[in-house]
Amino acid sequence: MTNRLSIALAQMNQRVGDLEGNARAILAVRDRASGADLLMVPELQLTGYPPEDLVLKPEFVRRTMEAAERLIDATASPGPALLFGSIHNEGGLDYNVMILAEGGRMVARRLKRELPNYGTFDEKRVFASGPLPEPIEFRGVKIGVPICEDIWQEIVCSHLADAGAEILLVPNGSPYELDKDDKRALLVRSRVTMTGLPMAYLNRVGGQDELVFDGSSFIMHPDGERVVQFPDWDEKLLLTEWKREADGWVCETQESHELDPFPEDVYRAMMVGLRDYVGRNGFPGVILGLSGGIDSALSAAIAVDALGPDKVWGVMLPSKYTSDESLEDARECARLLGCRHDVISIAPGVNAMDEALAEAFAGTMPGLAEENIQARLRMVALMALSNKFGPMLLTTGNKSEMSVGYATLYGDMSGGYNVLKDAYKTTVFALSRWRNRNRPEGALGPDGPVMPASVITKPPTAELRPGQKDEDSLPPYSDLDRILEALIDKEMSVRETANATGEPEELVAKMEQLVLRAEYKRRQAPPGVKIGARNFGRDRRYPISNFFHTGLPK
Numbered sequence: 001m002t003n004r005l006s007i008a009l010a011q012m013n014q015r016v017g018d019l020e021g022n023a024r025a026i027l028a029v030r031d032r033a034s035g036a037d038l039l040m041v042p043e044l045q046l047t048g049y050p051p052e053d054l055v056l057k058p059e060f061v062r063r064t065m066e067a068a069e070r071l072i073d074a075t076a077s078p079g080p081a082l083l084f085g086s087i088h089n090e091g092g093l094d095y096n097v098m099i100l101a102e103g104g105r106m107v108a109r110r111l112k113r114e115l116p117n118y119g120t121f122d123e124k125r126v127f128a129s130g131p132l133p134e135p136i137e138f139r140g141v142k143i144g145v146p147i148c149e150d151i152w153q154e155i156v157c158s159h160l161a162d163a164g165a166e167i168l169l170v171p172n173g174s175p176y177e178l179d180k181d182d183k184r185a186l187l188v189r190s191r192v193t194m195t196g197l198p199m200a201y202l203n204r205v206g207g208q209d210e211l212v213f214d215g216s217s218f219i220m221h222p223d224g225e226r227v228v229q230f231p232d233w234d235e236k237l238l239l240t241e242w243k244r245e246a247d248g249w250v251c252e253t254q255e256s257h258e259l260d261p262f263p264e265d266v267y268r269a270m271m272v273g274l275r276d277y278v279g280r281n282g283f284p285g286v287i288l289g290l291s292g293g294i295d296s297a298l299s300a301a302i303a304v305d306a307l308g309p310d311k312v313w314g315v316m317l318p319s320k321y322t323s324d325e326s327l328e329d330a331r332e333c334a335r336l337l338g339c340r341h342d343v344i345s346i347a348p349g350v351n352a353m354d355e356a357l358a359e360a361f362a363g364t365m366p367g368l369a370e371e372n373i374q375a376r377l378r379m380v381a382l383m384a385l386s387n388k389f390g391p392m393l394l395t396t397g398n399k400s401e402m403s404v405g406y407a408t409l410y411g412d413m414s415g416g417y418n419v420l421k422d423a424y425k426t427t428v429f430a431l432s433r434w435r436n437r438n439r440p441e442g443a444l445g446p447d448g449p450v451m452p453a454s455v456i457t458k459p460p461t462a463e464l465r466p467g468q469k470d471e472d473s474l475p476p477y478s479d480l481d482r483i484l485e486a487l488i489d490k491e492m493s494v495r496e497t498a499n500a501t502g503e504p505e506e507l508v509a510k511m512e513q514l515v516l517r518a519e520y521k522r523r524q525a526p527p528g529v530k531i532g533a534r535n536f537g538r539d540r541r542y543p544i545s546n547f548f549h550t551g552l553p554k
Helices: 019-032 052-056 058-074 154-162 180-195 264-280 294-307 324-337 347-361 368-389 401-406 424-437 452-457 476-491 494-501 505-517
Strands: 003-012 038-040 081-090 093-102 105-111 136-137 141-144 167-169 201-203 204-208 211-214 218-220 226-229 235-245 248-251 286-289 312-316 342-344 392-395
Touching: 003 019, 003 201, 019 058, 019 081, 019 141, 052 058, 052 093, 058 081, 058 093, 081 105, 081 167, 105 136, 136 494, 141 154, 141 286, 154 180, 167 180, 180 201, 180 218, 204 264, 211 264, 264 294, 286 294, 286 368, 294 312, 294 324, 294 392, 294 424, 294 452, 312 324, 312 368, 324 342, 324 424, 324 452, 347 368, 401 476, 401 505, 424 452, 476 505, 494 505
Parallel strands: 003 038, 038 081, 141 167, 167 201, 286 312, 286 392, 312 342
Antiparallel strands: 003 235, 081 093, 093 105, 136 141, 201 218, 204 211, 218 226, 235 248
8 A cells, every 4th residue: 555646647639530649649748757656648538539420430449449459558668557548349339438557458447437418418329338437446546537427427426435436536528618617616626525535637628620628627625625727728747746644635736827717718719729620620721801890800810829820811802882991900900910911802703793693683672682692702712712722711700690690601601610600799899809908828929909999899790782780680789699698508488588688579589580590501600619508510409490489479
């Protein structure tokens, strides 16, 4: 029996499906943790998380198990024991597993019991549930290894405590959401006070398609004291020293990092999501329509901060309705950010389409169809530049517009990725004001303002007809977003939303109808960073053909 343990915790990034690359990264961290008794890495670190339907491909599972065997063999070399996440197939079933390896052999294996099947998670689709896990005896210490969702239900931690566990080491793949830090801390506090055991909560970092992982790992004692707090967003290896005292184990290491408050946390999430998406899909950079409006200005700022100004190309695509103010604001955005800026008029293309459609449109009044031609011609130009020179087209629409269908299918909705997809318009304003006063840690963009103040203060407009303003068709965004948050994020009925927001029930019912009618558009939208509890895509899966609503009877 030992009275001291040195446990290295590695908050790491991952690449889904990159078995060899992830294994090399694990072994490189093991080399750096040479003074530790044990090294733990996050959930499914070998495969990347979430592997989704890759698990349903037998060849992927077979190669994963082979890679796990090679990792186990590698622990024959000097260094700490290794606790890593992988996939194990047994009896024709696939399990989410943590493997403890030392001295070139597998010491223990524990299977995840509680499989999340809500929101972004769909683990019951690909994994089987394991039995209640027993503690692992390591150097005479009984260590419980509940895996991520295992601590969200009481039964696993309670069972481990009853079975004699002395320390809880918890590997996670926990995506970022607004206020997620507080939720994790409350959960862990309830588990450590219930069991009387200290817990090390280890999470991954980095972006994976729509999900972003913030890390924010920590260690908490049974009295609820958080003795170690990792940074958010960054990889970090920390060697922690543990001591057995009369009433149990304590972590002697103390380290603290401030976590990003709102809206900085949202901004950093967008940076990380875009950086990893662009890099991992092989794009040399991004191109976007820089219109002089706030959405494109913020998207450009995030792109420059994530990728660097040399990898961002802004293109202004004016029509006859584009104001001089918009032209100047777009130019000034690009100057402040230091990125490339070009102006390509769509007026000749609009004239050509008017001529081509003149006979078919004869006898009709100009309207939405003519407006949408402009939006779609802009995307034709941007996609031509993307195809010709390689940068990914970055979409710039926000969640408020996407909610009510105030976006043009095959127009401004086109692109490969959208950092604002889950950000309501009021959040866009908050992020823009914040970035003009602050430069986030790790940003590759400039200090100081990144957009003219006029971009933030002028009334939002698509400039598709003379004098157009968003509020001609929609309530003020401050009102609209409160309605949408109730209808979408909280799944309230029209009547409940009207009571909660104080908005007229007729207006709320109209907004509900707009949300439901726009579902077919959203199904064709590009992926984007998830920041809230109910993003369009992974979290919210509504039928397109849908006859249920909660509004006023017709």
